[in-house]
Amino acid sequence: MAAGKRKPSRHTEIERKFAVVDSTVSPSFDGLSAVGRVEQLPVAHLDAVYFDTPDHDLAAHKITLRRRTGGTDAGWHLKLPAGADARTEVRLPLTGARESVPDELRDIVLAIVRDRPLQPVARIETARTVAMLYAPDDTELAEFCDDRVTATAGESLQNWREWELELASGASGDAGADVLDRLANRLFDAGAKPAGHGSKLAKVLAAARSGEHGDEAPQPAPAPTDKVHRAIAAHVSELIDWDRAVRADTFDSVHQMRVTIRKIRSLLQETGNLGEREWVLDELKLLAAVLGTARDAEVLAQRYEQALTGLAPELVRGQVHERLVDGSQRRYQSGLRRSLTAMRSERYFHLLDALDAIVVDNTQPAETDEDAKPVTVAGAYRRVRKSVRRAEAAEAAGADDSEEALHRIRKGAKRLRYTAAAMGESKVADCAKDIQTLLGDHQDSYVSRGHLVQQAEAAHAAGEDTFTYGILHQQEAEVAEYARLQLDASLKALARAMHKVKK
Numbered sequence: 001m002a003a004g005k006r007k008p009s010r011h012t013e014i015e016r017k018f019a020v021v022d023s024t025v026s027p028s029f030d031g032l033s034a035v036g037r038v039e040q041l042p043v044a045h046l047d048a049v050y051f052d053t054p055d056h057d058l059a060a061h062k063i064t065l066r067r068r069t070g071g072t073d074a075g076w077h078l079k080l081p082a083g084a085d086a087r088t089e090v091r092l093p094l095t096g097a098r099e100s101v102p103d104e105l106r107d108i109v110l111a112i113v114r115d116r117p118l119q120p121v122a123r124i125e126t127a128r129t130v131a132m133l134y135a136p137d138d139t140e141l142a143e144f145c146d147d148r149v150t151a152t153a154g155e156s157l158q159n160w161r162e163w164e165l166e167l168a169s170g171a172s173g174d175a176g177a178d179v180l181d182r183l184a185n186r187l188f189d190a191g192a193k194p195a196g197h198g199s200k201l202a203k204v205l206a207a208a209r210s211g212e213h214g215d216e217a218p219q220p221a222p223a224p225t226d227k228v229h230r231a232i233a234a235h236v237s238e239l240i241d242w243d244r245a246v247r248a249d250t251f252d253s254v255h256q257m258r259v260t261i262r263k264i265r266s267l268l269q270e271t272g273n274l275g276e277r278e279w280v281l282d283e284l285k286l287l288a289a290v291l292g293t294a295r296d297a298e299v300l301a302q303r304y305e306q307a308l309t310g311l312a313p314e315l316v317r318g319q320v321h322e323r324l325v326d327g328s329q330r331r332y333q334s335g336l337r338r339s340l341t342a343m344r345s346e347r348y349f350h351l352l353d354a355l356d357a358i359v360v361d362n363t364q365p366a367e368t369d370e371d372a373k374p375v376t377v378a379g380a381y382r383r384v385r386k387s388v389r390r391a392e393a394a395e396a397a398g399a400d401d402s403e404e405a406l407h408r409i410r411k412g413a414k415r416l417r418y419t420a421a422a423m424g425e426s427k428v429a430d431c432a433k434d435i436q437t438l439l440g441d442h443q444d445s446y447v448s449r450g451h452l453v454q455q456a457e458a459a460h461a462a463g464e465d466t467f468t469y470g471i472l473h474q475q476e477a478e479v480a481e482y483a484r485l486q487l488d489a490s491l492k493a494l495a496r497a498m499h500k501v502k503k
Contacts, residue, residue: 231422294335301328
């Protein structure tokens with residue numbers, strides 16, 4: 001994180017919301033074995049201003065961003081979906097009376113908001129009565145909130161009452177879900193119903209839209225009409241999620257974002273129907289290449305760490321850990337910084353805008369048969385077979401480009417895998433994945449061996465013991481040889497799977 005930036009705190013929030021009327025009597029938790037005692041807290045008065053883009057892009061992704069005063073957790077709160085009943089809450093303290101959205105929080109959702117302004121979209125004031133529930137061992141179990149809400153969004157003014165149940169930070173997993181179910185049953189017994197909204201803001205904005213458009217809120221855009229374009233839409237959504245994980249420096253997120261980019265690119269190549277957006281393929285390839293520096297370094301660091309741990313201590317000599325593991329980790333951090341720079345650029349936003357447009361365009365069928373290229377599993381498989389034949393011919397002729405030949409097979413297998421998965425041909429997709437994995441291991445081994453030679457030469461020049469580099473190099477050569485030996489069997493398995501598809 002750049003100098004001067006604050007580091008936000010994060011925690012997982014597991015809660016459920018319930019709708020009640022003004023006359024509903026608060027529930028009793030007496031008799032529940034999970035509850036040892038209940039502590040009533042003073043009423044808290046909360047005042048929150050919610051921020052979003054003019055088109056409510058954050059709300060569309062079920063994300064809320066607010067500046068709240070009052071209560072024990074006043075500050076900036078960014079809430080991100082994290083599964084059923086769960087959200088990740090990212091917090092920053094307040095630093096001024098009328099401060100704008102902190103850059104640290106904006107950056108987390110930058111792939112969604114891009115270059116659009118974040119502005120106030122609603123104000124929600126809450127009178128909150130809290131009951132803290134404690135387990136028999138006096139540890140915090142859950143928090144029951146009885147909220148009376150006043151909300152404004154534009155000309156819309158709303159008042160309602162709702163209940164919230166939030167698990168304490170130590171209660172999670174299956175046991176936590178069971179406790180939440182048992183507590184929720186007491187609320188249902190008191191007359192509550194599940195809330196029809198995921199957040200107070202969602203309720204406010206839905207009512208505001210209904211007021212602007214009459215009795216019915218505008219309907220979302222229709223889903224893409226065919227399997228491949230539905231898969232593209234799903235992968236574009238995944239790309240936004242992995243973008244957020246990369247910005248948080250989550251382990252393996254760079255790799256997963258790169259995989260998602262390649263899925264999108266492969267499927268777009270299969271459709272062959274980009275028209276003026278043909279440049280998107282080049283931009284996706286370039287973005288994957290930028291991420292590749294961090295990804296390769298992360299893979300090497302993990303690979304060397306595992307390899308060195310597996311060796312007897314007397315076989316690990318010299319500064320090998322510092323050069324291989326620590327050096328790879330430094331290159332990862334450098335590659336990550338370069339990736340984040342690219343992911344904060346107007347060029348990146350332009351690419352994301354284009355992907356959104358492609359998804360929207362493909363919600364409607366082409367006007368004529370000539371407008372779209374039919375996507376078939378058989379067509380993708382033919383490219384794999386062609387690459388295999390070229391590799392076999394090159395090997396027979398003694399050509400010195402075996403790595404490139406295998407790389408072409410891997411690329412073809414990748415496209416086949418993603419196409420087959422989109423078309424519902426899971427067996428073909430699994431067989432193509434096996435080939436991709438084998439050749440991926442082969443490629444990683446090739447890259448690792450080259451790096452080991454470089455580091456061994458540097459170590460030798462520095463007068464260090466290079467014995468361990470030779471052992472690791474031999475291990476990598478064995479990995480590559482194993483992949484080559486397994487390839488024929490995997491190609492035959494793919495051919496059998498394809499034979500069933502043709503039937």
